[in-house]
Amino acid sequence: MTVAAHPRVPRPSEDPHGGPRRLVGSLAALGGRHPGAHDLLLMQCTGSLLPVGGGELPAWARWVLRAHPWVTVARAPSAAGSPADTPYPVRCTRDASAGAETWIPVTVRGPDCGQRLDALAPWAAVARTLRxxxxxxxxxxxxxxxxxxxxxxxxxxxxxxxxxxxxxxxxxxxxxxxxxxxxxxxxxxxxxxxxxxxxxxxxxxxxxxxxxxxxxxxxxxxxxxxxxxxxxxxxxxxxxxxxxxxxxxxxxxxxxxxxxxxxxx
Missing domain, CATH: 3.30.300 (GMP Synthetase; Chain A, domain 3)
Incomplete structure (x- = not known):
C-alpha cells in the first residue's frame, strides 16, 4: 500500500529537494544501507517519530515537522523491533511485507536557538536521505x-x-x-x-x-x-x-x- 504524502509536501515531480521520494517499505528498499551520524532524513510520516524517553511529540516539534519534515541522524545506537514493541501505535501505514523495524536515532531541530528533541525514527518511514x-x-x-x-x-x-x-x-x-x-x-x-x-x-x-x-x-x-x-x-x-x-x-x-x-x- 502506498502512503500519501503530507498535504503540505510537494509531489515528487515538484519536489524542491532535488529528487523523487521513496515510498514507505522495507529496509531492503534502500539497498540495506543504514544512515550514519549527520545524515539528514526526509520523513514520509512524521507522526511515527518516538521521543526518546517516551511521550508524545511536543507541539513545537509537530509544527516544525509539518513545515519541514527533515531530521538529523544522531550519533547513538539504532534499535530493532516491530511497531508492536513501541509504547503506542505508529501512525503510519506500512508495507505489510516489511520485516522487523529498525529505529534510527535522530534529532529534531526547533525554531529557537538550542531547541532540540532526541527521537527514534522508523527506517521504513524515511522517504529520502541526504549525506x-x-x-x-x-x-x-x-x-x-x-x-x-x-x-x-x-x-x-x-x-x-x-x-x-x-x-x-x-x-x-x-x-x-x-x-x-x-x-x-x-x-x-x-x-x-x-x-x-x-x-x-x-x-x-x-x-x-x-x-x-x-x-x-x-x-x-x-x-x-x-x-x-x-x-x-x-x-x-x-x-x-x-x-x-x-x-x-x-x-x-x-x-x-x-x-x-x-x-x-
Missing amino acids: PEQLPERLGLLPPARTAAIPALAVLPAAGELVADHRLAWGPIGAIAYELATGEPVAGPLSPLRLVLRAPQPVSRRDALQLRRALSRLRVPLQAELETRHGAVQLAEYAASPLTVTLLTPHGPREVHDPWFPREL
Whole structure:
C-alpha cells in the first residue's frame, strides 16, 4: 500500500529537494544501507517519530515537522523491533511485507536557538536521505543574497577546495547542512561552519595540522571532525598532538591514543 504524502509536501515531480521520494517499505528498499551520524532524513510520516524517553511529540516539534519534515541522524545506537514493541501505535501505514523495524536515532531541530528533541525514527518511514557530501552542490539552490549574507555559506566552496587538497570526502553539518537540505534560513551571520571529513584511513598529525591552519584562514568560526571507521575526533584536537584524544562513538565518548585503531586505555 502506498502512503500519501503530507498535504503540505510537494509531489515528487515538484519536489524542491532535488529528487523523487521513496515510498514507505522495507529496509531492503534502500539497498540495506543504514544512515550514519549527520545524515539528514526526509520523513514520509512524521507522526511515527518516538521521543526518546517516551511521550508524545511536543507541539513545537509537530509544527516544525509539518513545515519541514527533515531530521538529523544522531550519533547513538539504532534499535530493532516491530511497531508492536513501541509504547503506542505508529501512525503510519506500512508495507505489510516489511520485516522487523529498525529505529534510527535522530534529532529534531526547533525554531529557537538550542531547541532540540532526541527521537527514534522508523527506517521504513524515511522517504529520502541526504549525506553531508551531497549538500555542497545544493548551495546554488539558495538565493545569492542569502549566501552572501551568511559567511559560513559564502566560504563553503573555498573550504571544499582546501579539504580536496588533502583528498578527503567532506560535507557540512549542523545549521548550514540543515539550511542546504531544507532551504529554511536557520543559519545566522555568526553561525559556525561545521564540517565532517571522511577519513577511513589514518591521517598524519602533520597533514591534520596543515589542514587546520588552512581552514582557519577562512575567517569564519569553523569546526571540523575527522570521521573514522570507529567514530569521530575533532580535527583541532588531533592536530594538537595530545597523547590521547576523545573519540565520539555511538556508545559515548572514549579516550584513545589512535582514533583509527582504538584500544581501551
